[in-house]
Amino acid sequence: MKTRILSGLIMLPLLIIVILNGWVLYAGCFVISIMAAYEFFRGFRHMDIKPCYPIALCSIAALYILGMLRRLAVTAGGAVQPCIAVFGSEQWILLWIFATVLACLLYLFSIEKRKPEDAMVTLTGIFYVGFFCYTIGELALSEMNIFVWLVIITAFGTDICAYFAGVTMGKHKLCPKISPKKTWEGAIGGVLGSVILSGVFGLFFAKAFLPYCLIIGFIASIASMFGDLTASIFKRKMGIKDYGNLIPGHGGILDRFDSVLFTGPVIYFYVAIVADAAFSEGCVTVF
């Protein structure tokens, strides 16, 4: 419990970045992406798999730079220089995918030193850690960036509420093989807590979108637990307890952000695709 609350406090600096939002948060997401990817790769060395960090670093950096150029191209519209306007095209994302996969495949060309697994972990790290985190940056640059708050609220809200619900009424194990301590009571408490907290947020900061906040609170809470369990699965397979020890006694970046990696994209896509049309008008009134 002490750990839970302390690690909550350690999240305070993060809050400042989220308050500043926009480009600051975008940059923050990039830093978290490359740190988390490093921890993810390091974990696999316990399985004698040696992914290529430089490739991941270049690929993730390219993704963020590309996102920046795309954003500039879109916002600047016709007024912008052709050299930037061209980045408005979706083909650049396809090119990024191709270049990333190609780099990982070419990594295998020193055939005696490397196993296919080395390239595949590199690819998985780029997409799982780098790309998932990138969607939060995309959300931060969108006009709907107030919803970045829900990425944090649902992830940590679920975590903390599930913990308290679990210790007070936890009886039935959720998935003992992946995470022995988790219970169904905790999970239900986590979802309820997330919905309530998201509702409270909506009530005070985004009244126009209150129903959407409640839906997000529910969906993202479930995503949050899957994110948590996914990280646990990898750690079990790697035979490690924590991804790192960056925050003494609270593990590494990836241990703290495993849920955020899942709530981020889920909320980004919900806002960008499912609800964007419905929001776009109301949105203006909020800012």
Place this chain on the structure above:
Amino acid sequence: MKTRILSGLIMLPLLIIVILNGWVLYAGCFVISIMAAYEFFRGFRHMDIKPCYPIALCSIAALYILGMLRRLAVTAGGAVQPCIAVFGSEQWILLWIFATVLACLLYLFSIEKRKPEDAMVTLTGIFYVGFFCYTIGELALSEMNIFVWLVIITAFGTDICAYFAGVTMGKHKLCPKISPKKTWEGAIGGVLGSVILSGVFGLFFAKAFLPYCLIIGFIASIASMFGDLTASIFKRKMGIKDYGNLIPGHGGILDRFDSVLFTGPVIYFYVAIVADAAFSEGCVTVF
């Protein structure tokens, strides 16, 4: 040599699909994608890695359906129903990436039965085989789809020319550890052959783009050899000679199309991004 020529003849049905081009070729790319992914996954069973074919099948199908909807949204423009118009947005590609990676991660949740490698091979297969082949389909639907011919010409042109150059003057080994028979003389002969064949194609079918055809002939020829070697690396690691035996005596789909998987995206991106602006006018005169 007999094999080379025979397998050339076996490519004839393929030519009909390429002649028809457009949606027929797009559908052809889908079929090749899912067949090649199947062979790729089957190969890994020799390494006791069990990727999930259903996930790959759904993901690749989703990619092609999405590409179709995007194309319809773009071509139909404002006149189209909103339900289709929404697919014009690039966020759908990001969503496809997310859904694909998520599905592969959730595959690990039956933690006792599965290894991280199972999920990672699934992901790699989807991107390496499925996505690379998809770019050829994208090219086939674009107004520049005459360049699909160069995907075939550079891939098989390089292969055949390199073979004859190799057997006649081959002396210096190219990369004995990956593919013992390949020589530098063969590689140079392959590039020259590809450039000449692409030039001849340009001369007769796309005069306006002749210089571009020569550049493509050169770049794609090198890509073609990397594609060939990449497939060889995987086969060596898997401990198999061929990916399959679909074409008796000529291996499987992936053995025939390993080079095309690389020339396809290289030509697609060259045409779509580097040369599109320069082409767009001349293009109209061609069709």
